[in-house]
Amino acid sequence: MKKSILAIILCFLSYQIFAQTSLQKDLSLSYLVSQPKPKTVKPKVIILLHGYGSNEADLFELKNVLPDNFIIVSARAPFTIAPNAFQWYGNENVNGVKKESAKDLKTSTDLIKAFIKEIVKKYNADASQVYLAGFSQGAMMSYQVGLTAPELLRGIAPLSGRIFDSLKPEIKSAAAFKNFKIFIGHGTADDRVPYASATQAVSFLKGKNINATLHSYQSLPHSISEQELKDLVDWLNEK
Template structure:
């Protein structure tokens, strides 16, 4: 099962990011790939930083790379630093994944060893990047698409002390992960944004609806947005709702 976003959506978002950058006068983002931490990454520091600044860590989908979501940083509120991480498993040149997708009893899932390894690696990466750049450890947001959204759930729900909020774009909570979700007072601060296309055939809308119900049972604070006609992608409405959610954070 592949989780690629639509080509036209990627092109649209690239154009949108260029337009927003021109309007705000932000400097060009740092395009240097860094390899000094647990994951390779790109980093964009805020033009008007607070001390210490909050940070958004972007996790891309299957078959993509750290550049895919990085263009969105121009649309995000200027107070945030933005870090875009590369998944550790190589599919082809310029193409990476967080885990090998599988099917269990007709349900989407993933290789358990790779899921656990990526979850642990992201957790280490958060500690490392916060320490290196002096980001606010109490204002760390994960924003992920597809596989990146699935890992955002897994990291935040198992290590909630590290995460302030998660932006879930076309994701799922796998059945194999459910036993690891435990009610905890540490989850009470976690803010969650969920967006999903009603016409998504790669990760059907039913997975997002199930996740919404599980999170409501944990009494977590969340927004759940469904977009008619949207497939496995990020459209303009989904991006704007995410930006509004980040702005209110």
């Protein structure tokens, strides 16, 4: 039996939707992308970085709540730890102390910086309106990239993360952050990355005359809440 015209059209549309959200592998990092609605010249961009053991599909669901005038990109971390599970960095023992791998952090930081430039070029995006947001390990990476290369971004949104001591000497001077925004979101009941990591980050950044805003969420564990997302959207929409 021949397919009806309607069935053919539906199949074509389904293929188009799948193609638009399938994993892209043409840049420094693999990623998923959602185009702005409606499409605009020089759109804004937000790049999402997932947490440990997750993948690009995790935070990509936020496209349903993030501003629809943004290109929304969700990147996959470069290190595989299991099928469909990735990490931005592993750990190593230094003088008997377990800490983040400096080699992995450098690799991921360099890849993300290259990826930002590639995304802007490929999608003809507004280079002055690129944001980096991450959860957990992804939050740590947003600090790593944003605080060492603020010229690539309009702002960062680390959610449930912390600033590594190894990063602090590498942070640019306050003058480099003149038009830079930082949204720090953290739950007070986080048992994986303690809430104190957020208050310490704000205190440290303000001590360097770098503006950062802390958004605290009472009784929230190591996760992202609806209110946090609402606050993030408001922050992205600020001029």
